[in-house]
Amino acid sequence: MQNVSIEINGKKVSREIEDRTLLSTLLRDILSLTGTHIGCDTSQCGACVVHVDGKSVKSCTLFAADIHGSKVTTIEGLANNGKMHPMQEAFKKLHGLQCGFCTPGMVMSAVDLLKNKKNPSEQEIRDWLEGNICRCTGYQNIVAAVKEAASKM
Amino acid sequence: MASSLIGSRVERKEDKKFLTGKGRYTADINLANQTYAYFVRSPHARATISKVDISKASKAPGVVRILTGDDLAKDKIGGLIAGWKIVSQDGTDMKCPPHPPLANNTVNFVGDHVAIVIAETLDQAKDAAEKVRVDYKVLKAVVNTGDAMNSKPIHDGIDKNLCYDFLLGDKGKTDEAFSKADKVVKLDLVNNRLIPNAMEPRAAIGDYNSSSEELTLYTASQNPHLSRLILSAFNAVHPEHKLRVVSPDVGGGFGSKINAYAEDVVVAWASKKIGKPVKWVAERTESFLSDNHGRDHLTHVELALKNDGKITGIKVDTIANLGAYALVFATVTPTYLYAPLLLGLYDIPTACCNVKTVYTNTAPTDAYRGAGRPEATYVVERIVTEAAKEIGMDQAEFRKKNFINKFPHQQCLIHNIDSGDYNAHLDKALELSDYKNFENRRSQSSAKGKLRGIGFSTYLEACGIAPSAVVMSIGAGVGLWESAEIRFNATGNVSVFTGAHSHGQGHDTTFAQIVSEKLGVPIENIDIMHGDTDKGPFGMGTYGSRSLAVGGTAIVKACDKIVEKGRKVAAQMLEAKPEEVEFKDGEFIVKNSNKKKTIEEIAFACYLPGTYGDIKSPLPEGVEPGLVETSFFDPSNFSFPSGTHICEVEVDQDTGETKVVKYTVVDDFGTIINPMIVEGQVHGGVAQGIGQALYENTHYDESGQLTTASYMDYTMPRADNFPEFKLGFTSTPATSNPLGAKGCGEAGTIAAPPAVMNAVIDAIGEDISMPATSEKVCNALRKNKKSKEAA
Numbered sequence: 001m002q003n004v005s006i007e008i009n010g011k012k013v014s015r016e017i018e019d020r021t022l023l024s025t026l027l028r029d030i031l032s033l034t035g036t037h038i039g040c041d042t043s044q045c046g047a048c049v050v051h052v053d054g055k056s057v058k059s060c061t062l063f064a065a066d067i068h069g070s071k072v073t074t075i076e077g078l079a080n081n082g083k084m085h086p087m088q089e090a091f092k093k094l095h096g097l098q099c100g101f102c103t104p105g106m107v108m109s110a111v112d113l114l115k116n117k118k119n120p121s122e123q124e125i126r127d128w129l130e131g132n133i134c135r136c137t138g139y140q141n142i143v144a145a146v147k148e149a150a151s152k153m
Numbered sequence: 154m155a156s157s158l159i160g161s162r163v164e165r166k167e168d169k170k171f172l173t174g175k176g177r178y179t180a181d182i183n184l185a186n187q188t189y190a191y192f193v194r195s196p197h198a199r200a201t202i203s204k205v206d207i208s209k210a211s212k213a214p215g216v217v218r219i220l221t222g223d224d225l226a227k228d229k230i231g232g233l234i235a236g237w238k239i240v241s242q243d244g245t246d247m248k249c250p251p252h253p254p255l256a257n258n259t260v261n262f263v264g265d266h267v268a269i270v271i272a273e274t275l276d277q278a279k280d281a282a283e284k285v286r287v288d289y290k291v292l293k294a295v296v297n298t299g300d301a302m303n304s305k306p307i308h309d310g311i312d313k314n315l316c317y318d319f320l321l322g323d324k325g326k327t328d329e330a331f332s333k334a335d336k337v338v339k340l341d342l343v344n345n346r347l348i349p350n351a352m353e354p355r356a357a358i359g360d361y362n363s364s365s366e367e368l369t370l371y372t373a374s375q376n377p378h379l380s381r382l383i384l385s386a387f388n389a390v391h392p393e394h395k396l397r398v399v400s401p402d403v404g405g406g407f408g409s410k411i412n413a414y415a416e417d418v419v420v421a422w423a424s425k426k427i428g429k430p431v432k433w434v435a436e437r438t439e440s441f442l443s444d445n446h447g448r449d450h451l452t453h454v455e456l457a458l459k460n461d462g463k464i465t466g467i468k469v470d471t472i473a474n475l476g477a478y479a480l481v482f483a484t485v486t487p488t489y490l491y492a493p494l495l496l497g498l499y500d501i502p503t504a505c506c507n508v509k510t511v512y513t514n515t516a517p518t519d520a521y522r523g524a525g526r527p528e529a530t531y532v533v534e535r536i537v538t539e540a541a542k543e544i545g546m547d548q549a550e551f552r553k554k555n556f557i558n559k560f561p562h563q564q565c566l567i568h569n570i571d572s573g574d575y576n577a578h579l580d581k582a583l584e585l586s587d588y589k590n591f592e593n594r595r596s597q598s599s600a601k602g603k604l605r606g607i608g609f610s611t612y613l614e615a616c617g618i619a620p621s622a623v624v625m626s627i628g629a630g631v632g633l634w635e636s637a638e639i640r641f642n643a644t645g646n647v648s649v650f651t652g653a654h655s656h657g658q659g660h661d662t663t664f665a666q667i668v669s670e671k672l673g674v675p676i677e678n679i680d681i682m683h684g685d686t687d688k689g690p691f692g693m694g695t696y697g698s699r700s701l702a703v704g705g706t707a708i709v710k711a712c713d714k715i716v717e718k719g720r721k722v723a724a725q726m727l728e729a730k731p732e733e734v735e736f737k738d739g740e741f742i743v744k745n746s747n748k749k750k751t752i753e754e755i756a757f758a759c760y761l762p763g764t765y766g767d768i769k770s771p772l773p774e775g776v777e778p779g780l781v782e783t784s785f786f787d788p789s790n791f792s793f794p795s796g797t798h799i800c801e802v803e804v805d806q807d808t809g810e811t812k813v814v815k816y817t818v819v820d821d822f823g824t825i826i827n828p829m830i831v832e833g834q835v836h837g838g839v840a841q842g843i844g845q846a847l848y849e850n851t852h853y854d855e856s857g858q859l860t861t862a863s864y865m866d867y868t869m870p871r872a873d874n875f876p877e878f879k880l881g882f883t884s885t886p887a888t889s890n891p892l893g894a895k896g897c898g899e900a901g902t903i904a905a906p907p908a909v910m911n912a913v914i915d916a917i918g919e920d921i922s923m924p925a926t927s928e929k930v931c932n933a934l935r936k937n938k939k940s941k942e943a944a
Binding site (some may be wrong): 028032033034035036037038039040041042044045047074075076078079084088091092093095097098099100101102103104107122123125126127129130132133134135136137138139140141142143 | 164165167168169170171172173174175176177178180181183350351352353354402403404405407436437438656657658659829830832833835836837838839840841863864865869871872873875877878901
């Protein structure tokens with residue numbers, strides 16, 4: 001067991017956790033932030049993507065203890081005072097989600113892309129999102145939403 | 154209302170919760186005093202069990218209870234069921250083995266359920282599960298579809314592993330057509346086994362309240378009402394009136410969440426045994442092992458032709474793999490959902506189809522997006538393409554020559570097709586895809602060293618699965634109507650309950666558009682509710698592209714009843730006769746006057762019927778208070794969407810890598826309520842269809858081990874696998890429901906695989922099976938090259 005302090009969505013959180021506790025477990029099971037989803041056990045699907053110190057990571061593959069002192073943003077922390085982030089708005093406007101399960105990871109991943117690249121091409125968007133699996137949308141409206149968000153940010 | 158909501162791209166009402174992390178899926182639910190379940194599963198494809206020893210595991214830290222098949226049998230919990238009875242051609246009923254939710258003394262696939270370990274934490278449950286000792290005697294497994302009938306039976310009393318030997322059509326007439334044919338084209342086809350892979354893994358929580366004797370099952374299901382019925386009537390877990398099934402937000406289904414699964418039965422029953430909530434969430438590998446799989450057919454098809462290109466008959470022999478057991482829709486999927494669709498949208502005078510459905514030691518198969526219709530469309534669109542080549546006709550012209558062009562059209566097998574215009578969607582697709590310049594594009598690809606091919610798929614789908622009288626006459630265990638209840642609240646907003654279930658389809662929005670259009674209530678004042686058996690009336694759930702055509706129509710019918718009652722009340726309030734009152738855009742208006750009441754005012758009046766001071770009761774004599782109406786809609790026929798897909802691929806000659814570079818779809822879905830949502834359904838369906846054709850494959854080794862049981866081994870289509878799909882629509886409204894809706898959920902998955910494979914084969918000049926992986930394509934190119942060199 002060890003004490004871990006992390007800033008999550010702007011709030012300092014300290015918890016006594018087992019060494020093997022994954023960041024996704026801390027978020028979902030200990031802090032009840034269930035917006036971060038678990039879709040596989042092999043770091044393939046990307047439903048669990050959150051930001052750690054501003055970079056997108058797969059939270060199912062990271063020990064919570066390893067990011068002691070870091071700042072984490074989850075899908076719950078992306079909107080600002082109830083106003084959705086331009087990426088969230090774009091997903092809604094262009095029907096970039098259906099069942100919603102992959103959506104939190106997809107949105108967090110896409111937000112990180114635009115941090116690195118202001119106006120990505122369609123191919124760059126598709127390549128970047130290769131680590132996020134969606135079974136519903138065929139990706140077309142997700143790609144369109146990322147382009148739309150890029151134009152608004 | 155200013156403009157019609159029907160046909161509007163209304164943004165989805167449900168999106169905000171999903172986008173902000175506030176969705177509530179089954180795994181997100183945590184209950185007080187909850188325990189955690191982990192299933193002990195068979196590591197063998199086929200074995201008998203002499204003993205399940207739980208003594209050591211029971212003493213492991215945190216263990217609450219371990220339950221086995223013996224406990225289940227003692228409590229007389231019933232087995233899982235096949236919901237559709239199929240009769241063999243010799244008149245005998247299909248044969249189904251017992252399917253206990255926890256194994257009695259045999260296991261029949263890797264992942265089959267042996268015991269449930271319940272502990273205070275999930276890690277404790279997993280640790281204890283490793284200490285459960287099961288004495289297996291491993292038997293030789295039957296794995297391959299083609300071997301099943303020649304192998305020893307895996308289930309007692311089921312000869313040749315044959316569930317049924319089904320025949321549809323007129324064998325004599327078909328043989329005659331073939332004897333008179335100028336040409337006969339033949340193909341052997343494999344429809345590869347797929348794993349549906351909804352992104353939300355299945356999950357279930359049983360929650361028993363020993364005081365009220367109420368049992369609640371939270372489960373990721375496409376049809377909670379049907380699950381409740383099965384759990385009470387067949388599994389005898391709990392009486393129906395005391396059993397509540399809740400399917401909250403569900404992260405995709407694609408057929409894999411139709412069944413009442415072993416885990417549903419077991420956690421519900423276990424919660425009763427221990428008096429605490431029992432929570433189970435599948436890991437992805439568990440989903441791979443135990444979700445129902447789809448497809449898995451071996452088919453021989455022959456097509457009879459005249460020299461002018463007219464098709465005169467089709468003959469099909471299929472072996473379909475059921476896996477280890479028969480599930481709810483598993484037996485109808487390769488029969489009535491498959492065989493009639495082998496005619497495609499062509500005017501074929503005679504046909505004969507034999508389906509032998511077999512058991513093997515693999516995960517059970519059942520309906521997967523399209524269910525039978527993708528398998529049929531693959532057969533007919535592949536053979537039609539070969540036939541056009543044989544005759545030497547253009548693919549489009551050959552199809553047009555054989556299209557049905559008068560409606561209604563009674564096909565020679567089952568369906569009576571009410572409407573369609575197949576030339577219209579084909580012509581539009583030719584234009585959208587710039588077909589006339591294809592050869593230029595082929596040359597451009599060739600200049601880059603790539604092989605380019607084009608593939609057509611013109612499809613017909615039978616969906617909105619119904620009517621009850623028909624489906625029950627061909628073996629369905631239930632009718633396939635749908636329910637709706639419209640509940641006007643006194644303050645004028647509306648709660649709508651549907652028996653359909655949304656797990657990505659956007660019913661909260663589409664159905665609200667319909668209600669808003671019909672009743673004139675603003676869309677934000679309408680809430681669509683589903684997924685809780687305690688809230689709305691019994692309903693059949695969502696599969697078979699039925700929700701709008703059947704469930705949406707139930708909503709329309711309930712709205713009509715609301716208006717009729719409202720008209721009587723308005724007439725009383727406005728001192729007119731009901732027949733003098735018109736309803737338009739949310740207002741009841743007395744003809745040729747300015748006297749009117751809004752529907753909200755009428756709703757309020759219905760809830761306050763007493764006389765108050767000078768105000769008389771607004772309710773006419775004999776009219777009950779309240780404004781709530783229910784409808785159960787049973788359509789007169791299936792609906793028949795159709796369309797054209799045109800696919801172009803590029804193949805790298807060195808690596809065999811095949812990419813879809815251009816994809817065009819024109820669908821006729823009849824009336825479209827929300828084009829944005831419909832386009833999304835098509836995109837997703839096409840992606841799954843391309844997935845089957847190029848990437849996805851389920852592989853069991855000889856001993857029956859699933860070697861594709863994670864995303865490391867099973868290739869899911871990803872964003873960089875696709876070009877932008879180009880979509881178009883034509884419309885011939887369905888006549889079997891007042892909306893004119895035909896259904897759009899499965900079309901992409903149905904039509905895409907043959908379009909892609911026809912394109913691949915056109916590019917490489919060799920017949921290969923799905924999925925057209927780089928390896929297979931590369932080998933085919935080498936073979937082709939060798940045979941050319943030899944010649």
